[in-house]
Amino acid sequence: MPAFTLADLQAIAREVIGDREIALSPEMEAADVPGWDSLNHTLISVEIESQTGAAVDAQQLAQCPTFGDLVAFVAARLPG
Amino acid sequence: MTAPLPADLLDPALLDPALLDRVVLRHWRQGQCEALTGRDFWQRVTARAAWVEAHTPPGGLVLVIGATGAEAMALFLGIAAAGRLGAFFPPASPLQDQRHFFDQQRAALAAIAPDAICVLEAATAETVRRIDPDLARAVRLAPATATGDSVAALDALRARLASDAPLFVQHSSGTTGIKKAVAISGRMLAGQFAAYWPGLRAELGVGRLSVASWLPLYHDMGLIAGFLLPMLGGDSVSLLDPFEWIGAPGRFLEMIEADGCDIAWMPNFAFRHFTRLHRALKPARLGSMKLWIDCSEPCRLVDAKDFEAAFAGWGVRPGSVVGCYAMAETVFAVSQGSPAERIGLAVPPDVTPGQMVPEGWLGDEAPPGRKLVLSSGRVLPGVTLAVFDGERVLPEGNYGEIGLRAPFLFGGYRGGAGPSPDGWFRTGDLGVVLRSQVFVFGRLKEIIIVNGKNLFAGDVEAALAGIPGLRPGRAVAFGVESAQTGSEELVVVAEQDETAGTPAAESRAAISRMLTETFLVKPRDVRIVADRWLVKSTSGKISRDANRRRYLEQFRSPE
Structure with missing residues (x-):
């Protein structure tokens, strides 16, 4: 995965939460998304780290106010 | 179904002073452990009791709001030792807006109507004060730490274990309604200990248990199994804050390895969560664990077996995940499973109350379309469990509403209904008893x-x-x-x-x-x-x- 985009985050969220209709936008936050609870947040964080190699953890990602912020946070920590 | 009643429910060894010289609590934070001997801990309880006596009305209902840890636990027991009625209230998570969180909890706090709210963090105390003038009068900022030389609270609390007077309150529902407050007396708590703890120690072959817990203290599983029963018995508890567990579940397993814990209670979802996370977790040696208890929600054998399989290489033993049926109304446990008797029940979706359940449904596999319910084991000594259809008690093997009698059964919700005049508490849970094993897999209530x-x-x-x-x-x-x-x-x-x-x-x-x-x-x-x-x-x-x-x-x- 050469970059990390909102579409990548959306794909991971759909897979982890098991909802193919989740649609994320940059200004949304986790509280707006049914199914994105604290347990799934941890699983999503693990999946982001696994797929991108970015050194991020669930607590760091939970502090990103919006999905736009989260994507930027991960993108800034991609390896290489 | 009745198990024999113990001759003496009050174990003379409860809160034995010998515990003062042993480590009873290991509190883990961010990978660091603070170990407390019984003396360390009961000195804190005693100091807290003195503070509670000075700052709260005698006999009042006192809420504790604070992070899960030694100070909140000591404050809770200090409230009991001081003759007040303690209860934990959920704290906001570190990532939540405190003001918003407690604003949303205003109705729940008002419904509880506490005489005092003891808060361990200054910012939280200020937040709770701001949400409601009536609540503001009840808020007390408790010292962040408190200790002294005396362990007198140990004797004070032991004396209360023989009393029928309420010792603390559990809330059986976590919703904003919090309508169901269950008062637990010292005698009920001691009775639960006598019925439950010796059997667990015998199952594990140990004199004292080493409990691992990440459970919140405002939930009966964390409060009773992860805190009060081990404290009464002088067992040890290794504790991780639930918010830390959510963010970094692997730390729970690291804690188990470091402390050599042998028993843990977790809700069913946590077994599934660990299994899903397995490949991302740092390996830990879990061979010390003899029993993982699946509790607090419908227990599924498939989740127990998947957890055991995923973590077998880390030392999790086959058959070590067993079920338990528990509720605040009986202090905690009603029945407890054991590895030797663990079995599943393959339940079809159309089972109805009053129906006979054939033994052919028992097994370790379920055909497609059926759910495989994990047995919750045998009823504890002293408990009588019957299955009802309306007012009629059904023979063993029939599916229906579970009714209970027990020496540690509550007397009624605070300001509400309780057991019927004939002593039965109708739980609203639906289940069946087969081969002396309790299976719970439905509810009358919505x-x-x-x-x-x-x-x-x-x-x-x-x-x-x-x-x-x-x-x-x-x-x-x-x-x-x-x-x-x-x-x-x-x-x-x-x-x-x-x-x-x-x-x-x-x-x-x-x-x-x-x-x-x-x-x-x-x-x-x-x-x-x-x-x-x-x-x-x-x-x-x-x-x-x-x-x-x-x-x-x-x-x-x-x-």
């Missing part, structure tokens, strides 16, 4: 259990009233079992008021946010549907069952 937290469907529906863009009174909430999470999931379907002009996505996000803040539970799915989508029953009410079926057909592929 309760949705999400990750161990109980929600009343009616409470959820009522809370939707203020959401813009919805038709008033045209919403339904129900639970859907999930193989993916190992728990029930909350689903809301609401009809859109097309004249309001509110986009459906906006209503959906508003519902998700409101439910999370109000009930501390995230809905798994929220559907905004067209006018007259919801199905009514013949009595004209919106039918949860019919709409649940319609939702599954229309929106969810079979899992």
Whole structure:
């Protein structure tokens, strides 16, 4: 995965939460998304780290106010 | 089904002073451990008791709000030792807006009507003071730490274990309603210990248990199994804050390895969560663990076996995950499984109360379309469990409502109903007893259990009233079992008021946010549907069952 985009985050969220209709936008936050609870947040964080190699953890990602912020946070920590 | 009543429920070894010289609590934070001997801990309890006597009204109901850890535990026991009635209230998570969180909990706090609210963090105390002038008068900022030389609280509390007077309060439901406050006396707590703890020690072959817990103290499983019973017995507890567990579950396993813990209680969803996380966790040696107890929500054998298989290489033993049936109304445990007797029951979706359950359903596998319920073991000594159909007690092997009698059964909810005059407490849970094993797999009440937290469907529906863009009174909430999470999931379907002009996505996000803040539970799915989508029953009410079926057909592929 050469970059990390909102579409990548959306794909991971759909897979982890098991909802193919989740649609994320940059200004949304986790509280707006049914199914994105604290347990799934941890699983999503693990999946982001696994797929991108970015050194991020669930607590760091939970502090990103919006999905736009989260994507930027991960993108800034991609390896290489 | 009755097990023999112990001759003496009050174990003379409870709160034995010998515990003062042993480590009784290991509190882990961010990978660092603070170990407390019994003396360290009871000195803190005694100092807290003195502070409570000076700052709260005698005999009053005193809430504790603070992070899970030694200070909150010492304060809770200090309240009991000082002759007050303690109860834990959930704290805000470190990532939540405190003001917003407690503002959402205002109704719950008002319903509890505490005489004092002891808060361990200054910022939280200030927040709670600001949300309501009536509550502000009750708020007390407790010292962040307190200790001294005396351990007198140990004797004070031991004396209270022989009393029928209320010692503390458990809230059996975690919703904003918090309608069901259960007062637990010292004698009930001692009775639960006598009926439960010796059997666990014998099962594990140890003189004292080494308990691992990440459970919140405001929940009966964390409060009783993860705190009070080990403290009474001088066993040891290794403790991780639940918020830290959520963010870094692997630390729980690292704690088990470091402390050589041998027993842990977790809700069913946590077994599934660990299994899903397995490949991302740092390996830990878990061979010291002899029993993992699956409790607090419908127990599934498939989740127990998947957990054992995933972690077998780390030392988790086959058959070590066993079920337990527990509730606040009996202090905690009603029945407890053992590895030697663990078995599943393959339950079809159409089983109905009053029906005979054939022994052919017992086994370790389930055919497609059936759920494999994990046995919750044998009833504890002193407990009588019967299965009812209406007012009629059914023979063993019949499915129906579970009724209980026990020497540690509560006398009634605070300000509400309790056991019937003949001593039976009708639980509202549906189950069956087969080969002396208890299986619980249904409910009479419209309760949705999400990750161990109980929600009343009616409470959820009522809370939707203020959401813009919805038709008033045209919403339904129900639970859907999930193989993916190992728990029930909350689903809301609401009809859109097309004249309001509110986009459906906006209503959906508003519902998700409101439910999370109000009930501390995230809905798994929220559907905004067209006018007259919801199905009514013949009595004209919106039918949860019919709409649940319609939702599954229309929106969810079979899992």
